[in-house]
Amino acid sequence: MTKKGFGYLFLDRLNSYDMSSEWLSTYRIGFALYGLFIFGAHNYSWLADIPDLLFSPPLSLAAPFDEFPPYPLLVLLSLAIVSCFVLLLLGFHTIWASLAITVLLLIGNSFKYSIGKIDHDILYVLCPAIMAFSGWGNRYSIDHKNGRSVSGTFPSVFIMALLLTFVMMTSAATKIWTGWFDPDIWAVKGHLLRSINVLEREGLFASQLVSIDSSFFWKSADYLVVAIEGFLPITFVFPRLFRWNIVGLLLFHLLVALSLGIPFLAYFAVYVLYFDWKVIRQNAFSRKIVHWVRRLPHVWLPWIMIICYVQWFSGEFWLEQPGIMRPTYLRLLIAQLNINIDAEIVLAIFVYGATFFGLLSIYFVQVLKTKFYTKDDSSNVHQ
Amino acid sequence: MKKSKTPYFITLLLLLLLQLLYVKLVQEPYPAILAPGFGVLKQEDRMVVLWDYKICIRRMGQCEEEMSLDEILPTIPRHVRVAVIQTLVDRSHDASHKEEVRAFLKQKVERRYGLHDNDFITLLKVKLLSNLSTGRIESQDEKELLSLKLRQ
Numbered sequence: 001m002t003k004k005g006f007g008y009l010f011l012d013r014l015n016s017y018d019m020s021s022e023w024l025s026t027y028r029i030g031f032a033l034y035g036l037f038i039f040g041a042h043n044y045s046w047l048a049d050i051p052d053l054l055f056s057p058p059l060s061l062a063a064p065f066d067e068f069p070p071y072p073l074l075v076l077l078s079l080a081i082v083s084c085f086v087l088l089l090l091g092f093h094t095i096w097a098s099l100a101i102t103v104l105l106l107i108g109n110s111f112k113y114s115i116g117k118i119d120h121d122i123l124y125v126l127c128p129a130i131m132a133f134s135g136w137g138n139r140y141s142i143d144h145k146n147g148r149s150v151s152g153t154f155p156s157v158f159i160m161a162l163l164l165t166f167v168m169m170t171s172a173a174t175k176i177w178t179g180w181f182d183p184d185i186w187a188v189k190g191h192l193l194r195s196i197n198v199l200e201r202e203g204l205f206a207s208q209l210v211s212i213d214s215s216f217f218w219k220s221a222d223y224l225v226v227a228i229e230g231f232l233p234i235t236f237v238f239p240r241l242f243r244w245n246i247v248g249l250l251l252f253h254l255l256v257a258l259s260l261g262i263p264f265l266a267y268f269a270v271y272v273l274y275f276d277w278k279v280i281r282q283n284a285f286s287r288k289i290v291h292w293v294r295r296l297p298h299v300w301l302p303w304i305m306i307i308c309y310v311q312w313f314s315g316e317f318w319l320e321q322p323g324i325m326r327p328t329y330l331r332l333l334i335a336q337l338n339i340n341i342d343a344e345i346v347l348a349i350f351v352y353g354a355t356f357f358g359l360l361s362i363y364f365v366q367v368l369k370t371k372f373y374t375k376d377d378s379s380n381v382h383q
Numbered sequence: 384m385k386k387s388k389t390p391y392f393i394t395l396l397l398l399l400l401l402q403l404l405y406v407k408l409v410q411e412p413y414p415a416i417l418a419p420g421f422g423v424l425k426q427e428d429r430m431v432v433l434w435d436y437k438i439c440i441r442r443m444g445q446c447e448e449e450m451s452l453d454e455i456l457p458t459i460p461r462h463v464r465v466a467v468i469q470t471l472v473d474r475s476h477d478a479s480h481k482e483e484v485r486a487f488l489k490q491k492v493e494r495r496y497g498l499h500d501n502d503f504i505t506l507l508k509v510k511l512l513s514n515l516s517t518g519r520i521e522s523q524d525e526k527e528l529l530s531l532k533l534r535q
Contacts, residue, residue, distance in 0.1 A: 046458055049458045050458060050459065051483075051487055053471075053474060053480065053483045053484065053487055054467055054470055054471065054474075056470045056473075056474075058410060058411060058412055058413050059410065059412035059413070060412060060413035060414075061413075106414060109413065109414075110413055113413050115459065115463060115466070115467050115470065116463070116466035116467050116469060116470040117462075117463045117466035117467075118411060118413050118415075120417060120418050120419050122414050122415065122416055122417075123416075125414065126414070126416075155388050155391055158388050158391065159391060159395065162391075162392065162395055162396070163395075163399075163416060166396075166399045166416060166417075167416060167417060167418045168418060170403065170417040170418055170420070171417075171418035171419065171420055171421070173420075174420025174421070174422050175420065175421060175422065175423075177422070178420070178422035178423040179423040180423060182423070184426075185423055185426050186426070186431075186515050187421075187423045187424075189431070189515055190423065190424040190426060190431040190515070191421060191424065193431050193433065193513045193515070193518055194424060194431070194433050196518070197433055197435070197511060197513060197520060198433050198434070198435045198465070198511070199461065199462060199465075200461060201461065201462065210517075210518035211517075211518070213516040213517070229418075325460070
């Protein structure tokens with residue numbers, strides 16, 4: 001096979017990850033809205049209540065320090081993150097706002113993970129910095145109105161896909177290495193029992209699932225989990241299949257929230273990048289949202305800032321519930337409903353469930369439209 | 384003309400593999416680019432082995448009061464508490480931090496239950512065997528990780 005032929009079959013295929021400025025800018029708006037109002041901007045102020053005795057940082061930006069930062073500094077850090085997300089939403093100094101979000105989150109998380117546990121939300125943290133030079137601020141932004149734009153040749157979408165593939169590969173490899181394929185082991189059920197008995201964390205269907213005593217069911221679950229994560233290195237070189245693999249990941253996270261009660265919301269913001277934007281942009285509802293945001297005038301900037309600051313402070317002072325690390329109006333509302341389920345799990349089921357079924361229906365409608373359109377077209381030709 | 388992605392692909396892949404090697408051989412830094420592995424939990428004879436923690440206030444050798452992790456670490460999110468308990472145990476074995484650990488636990492106990500002269504606080508690591516078919520806990524075994532006299 002010639003060099004050119006090999007390149008076409010493998011690496012040149014990766015050009016299919018490229019996206020237009022319009023789509024990237026739509027994604028920027030979606031990322032910022034998600035970061036502000038659904039996933040929520042991080043609040044680090046609760047770290048000030050933890051005794052310095054428990055300060056045990058890994059190799060990180062917190063390593064040179066001996067104690068947690070004081071409360072005012074943690075509040076300032078949290079508010080700076082909120083401010084940068086608002087700037088990103090409106091596309092005001094987009095590159096600097098994107099880089100600042102990543103740097104501030106890295107600083108805050110370094111202290112947050114100094115109490116002994118590192119959460120693996122790294123792709124959400126790195127995403128704004130990697131996307132900064134993609135040209136995601138070139139449209140629907142104050143920068144665009146002011147004539148500030150970047151060339152947009154940096155392959156951010158491709159790099160994020162590679163990182164996501166690598167991350168999922170490490171997870172699948174650990175599972176295979178430790179014996180998830182062993183026919184005598186029920187790995188998923190083991191984790192389900194740990195969730196219920198040790199972590200006191202239950203998904204909606206946890207108790208029903210515990211009573212299932214079928215080897216076929218639990219081994220299928222084990223294989224399915226490894227397959228969804230482990231297929232990414234293969235689908236990575238086929239961008240169209242990669243997008244379908246991402247839809248599979250949405251279903252995977254929905255099932256994990258329903259069973260194990262793990263609300264892994266951070267990566268949703270990354271998965272969104274690989275939705276079929278061409279199809280979604282044709283949808284009336286998404287067109288309306290983008291139309292609304294792109295028409296926001298400069299004068300709205302301070303008002304949006306205020307709305308977001310009020311959201312942050314309402315989480316800080318009205319809700320005396322530990323673990324509200326990313327206050328949002330939505331979380332506050334769910335917490336007020338007094339339902340017997342963790343607000344975070346409700347949010348995860350809503351986000352992953354609505355998106356999975358929403359996407360499927362949008363794609364389905366699109367397929368039907370294309371089919372009927374083609375039929376009409378061909379019948380006209382015949383006539 | 385589109386730029387080739389080959390240099391990015393090769394450079395990034397090498398860097399990612401190098402950082403993974405560091406994580407596996409030395410320790411996990413922050414940031415590190417990997418996902419939680421959820422390795423298999425030990426299973427023997429259709430039982431899954433689970434590890435939990437229990438905190439007891441002992442008077443005259445008896446476990447008089449059992450404290451929950453909620454009482455000891457109220458501001459820390461639940462899924463992080465197991466890791467924090469381990470940090471607390473490690474610190475108690477370190478001579479320079481032992482008194483700090485004692486003061487921290489003493490304050491928690493005193494506020495909730497009052498304090499007697501011979502009160503000890505004990506942290507136990509509990510081994511639970513849960514039946515994979517029924518989900519029921521069938522046995523448990525406790526191992527003492529830490530025992531401190533609260534009033535010196």
